[in-house]
Amino acid sequence: MHLFKLYGKCSSTQRAILRSVKSFCEKELVPRVRSDYKNEHTDKTIFKKMGDMGILGPTIKEYGCLGESYMTYGLIAKEIESIDSGYRSMYSVQSSLVMNPISRYGSLDVKEKYLEHLKNGDYVGCFGLTEPNAGSDPSSMTTVAHETDTHYILNGTKTWISNAPIADVMIVWAKMNDVIHGFVLDREMKGISTPKIDGKLSLRTSVTGMIYLDDVSVPKTHKLSVIGMKGPFSCLNSARLGISFGVLGAAEACIQKTLSYAGDRVIFGEPLLKKQLFQMKMANMVSEYNLALLAAMHVAEHADNDTLHPEMISLVKRNSCEKSLYIARTCRDILGGNGISEEYDIFRHLCNLETVSTYEGTHDIHSLILGAHICKEKAF
Ligand code: TGC
């Protein structure tokens, strides 16, 4: 499966972290995943269990967080997503999109109020950027903030927000005098409602909702100290990198299941595993998997050495999602009719990967980011 001793460079600390994440996944997530998915159930205690392991906000170097590398973060995301993309979504929103902006741009007041609780998984966070009429183009958002003598007053609507219905803390992006700012909202503030979006046929272990803001009064210390779109985008860099590892966990799980299935499945008198067409499909999938993982690890090294260009992240987010979708679809096909059964998990991964390919910048958006870099001409 891993043709390049990909984990060869991991330190003993990284190996120990990954061993304990793997065992957490097997003990806590595997036994419940099919039922959570079928019943569209998101259990807040999963955050608490992740917090007890100390893996939330793993790159943060304060408030008792791990202070580990982006490589470690990516490999943790990959382990979690090998069980289900929804669990990884819960993990990465909390880590990259909530704890990260509070640590980077939050006031001391906000850090003291929230970071420890988010790290322990006692509080759940969400990140509200997308709006009903502003998805791929968040700069056209209409959520607004007005400054008064003592507070900011927020009005607007966010949609498709992971964790929103169960969130205690919300990072919300809004325009003030036409410039984008980030605010840390608390469930206790008056004027917030967060209805669940029902009827999702993908990512069903992770709850998604809206955020309605009706004259929400936010203390001055709850504004993040970053101005413009680089605020949300700098958080998305980290989350997108996590996704470029995470989806490969789902792909790896599909390949492993398919390999084992083909050893047992007898077709035209012998195991499917012995057929040339099957072996060619495996060679193609394992090649794409290894190349994608090598690329994600290379970009993580750049992130750790502070030599990252955001276009590198677009390249690996787009590539990992595309290749994982191709792998999941091929595995689904190899299992024939059984490929659509919940028992083999592959169809669930495939449905999840459709969402992961869309959020945090669609395939098209990352193509256009790369196109703008290559052609020096924006074509959005
Ligand atoms: P543009 O004019 O290109 O840039 C505006 C300002 O932002 C800066 N910037 C970045 N900074 C850091 N990192 C990046 N990756 C950056 N990209 C841009 C840029 O330098 C500029 O700064 P300044 O100081 O000059 O003002 O921006 P634009 O408005 O034209 O945007 C273009 C585009 C298409 C790239 C952008 O809108 C985009 O990425 N759209 C995709 C939207 C998206 O990804 N939404 C994600 C929502 S969150 C989510 O999906 C979470 S799901 C989580 C889960 O459940 O796991």
Ligand code: FAD
């Ligand atoms: P649109 O922007 O309407 O795109 C529609 C189509 O147009 C796509 O195919 C797109 O690629 C294409 N397109 C876009 N621009 C161009 C162009 N210039 N030229 C040609 N084609 C183009 N958002 C958050 O803020 N926080 C979250 O926690 C969050 N969680 C999510 C969880 C789930 C389950 C889902 C499904 C979404 C989540 N999102 C979240 C929203 C997500 O980021 C958006 O769905 C995504 O950015 C795309 O926006 P959109 O759905 O409005 O699609």
